[in-house]
Amino acid sequence: MKVVLDHLTKRFPSRNKKQPEDVIAVNDFCFEIPDGKLIGLLGPSGCGKSTTLNLISGLEAPTSGKIWFGDDDVTDLPPENRGVGLVFQNYALYPHMTVRQNIMFPLENFKGAAKLSKPEMEKRALEAAKLVQIDGLMDRKPGEMSGGQQQRVAIARALVKMPRVLLLDEPLSNLDARLRLQTREEIRRIQQETGITTIFVTHDQEEAMSITDMIVVMEAGVVQQIGHPQDVYDDPVNLFVAKFLGTPAINVFTGKIEGGKLFIGDDAVLPAEGQPDREVFVGVRPEGFIPDENGPLCCALRGVEVMGRDTSIIASDPSCQSDTVRAIISSEIRIDRNAPEVRFSLKPYKTHVFDAASGERIYISEDEIRRSLDAQAAAEGEEA
Amino acid sequence: MLEKNNRKAWLYLLPAMLFLGAFMVYPLVDVFIYSFEEGYNFASQSYFGTGLYNYGYVLRDPYFMQAVKNTFILVIITVPLSTGIALLISLGLNSIKRLKELYQTVFFLPYVTNTLAVGLVFMILFKKTAYSDGLINLLITAFGGSAVDFIDGPYWAKMFVMCFYTVWVVMPFKILILTSALASVNQDYYNAARVDGTPPLRIFTKITLPMIAPMIFYLVITGFIGAFKAYSDVVAIFGTDLNAAGMNTIVGYVYDMLYGNSGGYPSFASAAALILFAIVLTITCVNLLASSNSDNF
Numbered sequence: 145m146k147v148v149l150d151h152l153t154k155r156f157p158s159r160n161k162k163q164p165e166d167v168i169a170v171n172d173f174c175f176e177i178p179d180g181k182l183i184g185l186l187g188p189s190g191c192g193k194s195t196t197l198n199l200i201s202g203l204e205a206p207t208s209g210k211i212w213f214g215d216d217d218v219t220d221l222p223p224e225n226r227g228v229g230l231v232f233q234n235y236a237l238y239p240h241m242t243v244r245q246n247i248m249f250p251l252e253n254f255k256g257a258a259k260l261s262k263p264e265m266e267k268r269a270l271e272a273a274k275l276v277q278i279d280g281l282m283d284r285k286p287g288e289m290s291g292g293q294q295q296r297v298a299i300a301r302a303l304v305k306m307p308r309v310l311l312l313d314e315p316l317s318n319l320d321a322r323l324r325l326q327t328r329e330e331i332r333r334i335q336q337e338t339g340i341t342t343i344f345v346t347h348d349q350e351e352a353m354s355i356t357d358m359i360v361v362m363e364a365g366v367v368q369q370i371g372h373p374q375d376v377y378d379d380p381v382n383l384f385v386a387k388f389l390g391t392p393a394i395n396v397f398t399g400k401i402e403g404g405k406l407f408i409g410d411d412a413v414l415p416a417e418g419q420p421d422r423e424v425f426v427g428v429r430p431e432g433f434i435p436d437e438n439g440p441l442c443c444a445l446r447g448v449e450v451m452g453r454d455t456s457i458i459a460s461d462p463s464c465q466s467d468t469v470r471a472i473i474s475s476e477i478r479i480d481r482n483a484p485e486v487r488f489s490l491k492p493y494k495t496h497v498f499d500a501a502s503g504e505r506i507y508i509s510e511d512e513i514r515r516s517l518d519a520q521a522a523a524e525g526e527e528a
Numbered sequence: 529m530l531e532k533n534n535r536k537a538w539l540y541l542l543p544a545m546l547f548l549g550a551f552m553v554y555p556l557v558d559v560f561i562y563s564f565e566e567g568y569n570f571a572s573q574s575y576f577g578t579g580l581y582n583y584g585y586v587l588r589d590p591y592f593m594q595a596v597k598n599t600f601i602l603v604i605i606t607v608p609l610s611t612g613i614a615l616l617i618s619l620g621l622n623s624i625k626r627l628k629e630l631y632q633t634v635f636f637l638p639y640v641t642n643t644l645a646v647g648l649v650f651m652i653l654f655k656k657t658a659y660s661d662g663l664i665n666l667l668i669t670a671f672g673g674s675a676v677d678f679i680d681g682p683y684w685a686k687m688f689v690m691c692f693y694t695v696w697v698v699m700p701f702k703i704l705i706l707t708s709a710l711a712s713v714n715q716d717y718y719n720a721a722r723v724d725g726t727p728p729l730r731i732f733t734k735i736t737l738p739m740i741a742p743m744i745f746y747l748v749i750t751g752f753i754g755a756f757k758a759y760s761d762v763v764a765i766f767g768t769d770l771n772a773a774g775m776n777t778i779v780g781y782v783y784d785m786l787y788g789n790s791g792g793y794p795s796f797a798s799a800a801a802l803i804l805f806a807i808v809l810t811i812t813c814v815n816l817l818a819s820s821n822s823d824n825f
Contacts (some may be wrong), residue, residue: 203719224725236716240738249734250724305724 145214145308145341147177147200152209154195154365169195171365173209177343177358182335184352184373185345187362188388193345196362197311200343201228213308224253226309229302229340233314235294237286243297244282247272250305272304273297275334292323299334310335312344316351328355349389353377361385378493383503386427386496392456392472396465398500399426406497406508409463411440413490416497416508423500425465432494433457433471435479439489443469448481455479459486563798575795582799591771592800595781601687602694602777603755610695611747614702619732621703622710632707639700646697647764654678654689654765679766686766686775693761698754702747709743710736745819749812756808759783778804 152173155166169192177183185193198204200211202223210219218226237246247269251260260268273279276296286294295315302310315331316324332355335342346352352359353373361368361376361384369381380386386394397408401419405412408426433441435457443459446468450456457471457479471488473479479486497506562568563583567576586592621631638646653663656677665675678685713736721731737744759779762770770776771784778800785797 201723203722223723228723230720230723232716232720234714234716236714236720238717238735238738240741249721249726253725253727253730301720 146179146212147309147341147343148210148212149173149175149177149196149200150210150212152196152199152211153207154192154199154204155207168365170199170206173367175360175367175370177341180339180341181357182332182355183341183343184356184359185343185362186349186352186359186388187347189347190364191362192365193347193362194313195365197230197313197343197345200309201230201311202226203230227305227307229305229307229310231295231298231302231310231312231315233317235286235298235318237294237297237301239286242283242285243273243278243289244269246286246297247300247304250301254305268304269300272300275303275337276300276330290323291319292327295319295327296330299331303334303338303340307340310338310340310342312342314345314347316346316348324351331355350391353389361388363388380427380496381505383425383427383498386498390429392430392470394427394429394496395469395471397426397428397461397463398465399424399463399497401497401506401508408441409461411442413440414492414495414508419506419508424506425498425500425503427496427498428490429494430456430470430472432491433473433488434491435471435473435477436487436489439487441488441490442485443488445479445481445483445486448479450475457486559798559801562794563802565795568793568795582795583803586796586799586803589796591776591784592778592781594771594774595776595778598687598690598775599756599758599777602690602758603752605691606694606698606755607748607751609691610698611702611744611751613695614699614706614747615744617699618703618706618710619736621707632703635703636700638697639704643697643760644764647693647761650689650693651679651765656681680773683774686773689765690762690775693765694755694758697761698751702751705743705747706740709740713739742819745815749815749819752811752815753808756804756811778807 152170153168154170155168157166171192173196185196187193195204199206202218202221206219210217212218213226223230238249241249244266248265251265251268254260270279270282273282276299278293278296278300281289281293286297289297295318299312299315312331316327319327328351331342331344344352344356356373358371359373359376360370363384369376369385371379376385377389380389383396387396399406399408399413400421400423401407401416402421404415404417404419406414406416406424406426413426441461443461446458446460448455448457453475454472455475455477457473459469459471460467461469497508498504499506564578564580565575566579566581569575617635621628621635624631654665655662656665656675656679661669661675662678664678669675676682676685678689717735717739718731721735726734757779758777762775762777762780766773766775769789770780771788776784782797782800782804785793785800
């Protein structure tokens with residue numbers, strides 16, 4: 145089922161008397177979610193991603209804008225008539241019911257022609273349980289299960305009524321690190337097996353990037369960028385997106401464009417032909433540094449961390465916004481850890497330049513513009 | 529080391545144990561002994577012999593049987609009624625937004641009001657005197673009924689006032705407990721039920737009730753115990769000569785046996801008190817068994 149969000153806006157009236165303006169949780173959200181895809185809504189807490197999910201589920205009504213499921217306008221439909229399955233952050237499993245009763249609960253609400261007989265319900269519940277691989281635990285109560293198992297029950301309960309859209313609110317945040325890896329693969333598998341359009345909310349960019357077909361990066365209620373995870377990572381439209389995606393985080397330097405050259409401090413790191421002079425931020429991904437004796441960027445060396453597969457160089461530079469500059473290089477390259485400083489040259493496609501005032505991306509070379517256009521075309525092709 | 533810790537632990541317990549021993553354990557044991565001493569005399573502190581005579585006397589005493597009957601009627605009517613009404617009011621309070629605090633305060637007021645003052649007000653509302661019929665009787669006659677003396681009149685009328693009063697007095701505490709229990713049910717359960725299209729009645733019976741069941745059991749058990757111990761409320765409405773009014777309760781009977789006009793019989797009082805203890809203990813155990821059977825998550 146294709147889901148279309150058409151200029152979706154949600155305002156909450158302010159409860160703070162000193163600040164009478166409304167809080168805009170979601171601001172003019174336009175997005176067409178293609179059928180059968182796994183979409184990640186990504187952003188820091190308070191960015192409006194959960195509100196967006198509640199708007200799609202129908203638990204909240206939008207202030208303006210429309211929501212379409214396929215060709216149906218569902219904007220004014222109550223949640224029960226939308227055919228959505230919702231998995232809550234805390235799972236919201238009914239503690240006094242067994243797994244079987246929990247999964248069957250949505251089916252027992254069916255009315256009229258849709259009403260199922262008891263054996264049919266049992267069968268459907270067992271099918272859903274098999275899909276999430278908890279069919280051996282049908283008579284347990286939620287309190288007797290681990291977090292990961294409860295998560296599966298919650299997904300089974302959302303899937304059992306065969307929803308048109310599956311919504312997951314921070315599905316992995318209550319799990320420990322190992323279980324999180326396992327469960328996100330599981331969500332991906334279930335989504336691909338069922339083919340249900342799935343939207344999940346997360347503040348963890350790694351989680352979003354690893355399993356989604358597309359991510360939507362939000363901040364302060366405004367959509368920043370939509371695209372394939374790798375494209376958004378490689379080609380962020382502004383400083384916020386660049387900083388939000390990637391671990392370790394992107395290194396941000398204050399710099400300037402002067403006389404057709406990009407400067408970090410006094411080091412001219414890359415050509416920027418035909419660009420007007422201005423103050424900029426330069427973001428360099430950790431993997432964008434090449435140790436180079438004759439490289440233009442000179443940083444004080446703080447330390448070298450060997451992690452086996454690759455090596456992390458910790459350096460510092462007065463122009464850098466954070467205390468340390470972190471570069472990740474192949475461990476085959478040897479670094480003299482006693483040297484007072486280290487010199488780098490930068491990979492142009494791992495170096496992003498942003499306007500110092502607006503934070504918007506500046507494309508400094510033709511090559512970069514072409515690459516970004518390619519990515520955009522690829523994203524649109526996927527949408528269509 | 530363990531020895532020393534043990535001694536320390538006992539030392540910490542000592543103040544509480546001293547008070548409990550002096551004011552709980554010793555009197556309990558004493559009451560138990562009194563109840564088996566036949567013909568005990570307060571003044572000379574002497575008795576004829578020991579045996580079950582006191583229990584026999586109390587159980588054959590028509591005043592005691594009247595008190596038992598009154599107490600049971602009170603318990604059976606007021607506990608379910610007050611819990612049910614309190615649940616309805618709490619659900620109402622929980623579902624409104626405007627003026628919620630105001631209503632909560634209004635519903636809580638009876639709790640902080642003095643029993644005797646409230647009893648007096650009830651008496652004025654219900655009593656029929658030579659000068660006035662009382663407000664309730666005025667209402668009854670206004671709607672075409674005939675006036676009833678609720679305070680000195682027929683048994684059912686007096687029982688009605690008693691139950692009405694008890695329900696009214698115990699309600700605030702139950703509303704307080706139930707509103708906080710309802711508010712503490714995670715909103716996500718309701719949201720999940722809404723997304724699944726659960727009808728409101730089903731939400732109430734399948735989600736709300738099981739979630740607040742422990743609190744309801746708590747209220748029922750304390751309600752039973754409280755109603756079995758009814759005394760001061762009865763005095764506030766019907767005065768101190770409860771046997772004459774036919775409205776005595778078990779605790780009232782115990783008090784009368786000790787200090788009333790017909791009093792001075794600590795042995796009978798002790799026997800009656802222990803019978804009450806046995807009744808309350810039995811009912812509490814039954815309640816606990818029932819509750820542990822139905823809620824086990």
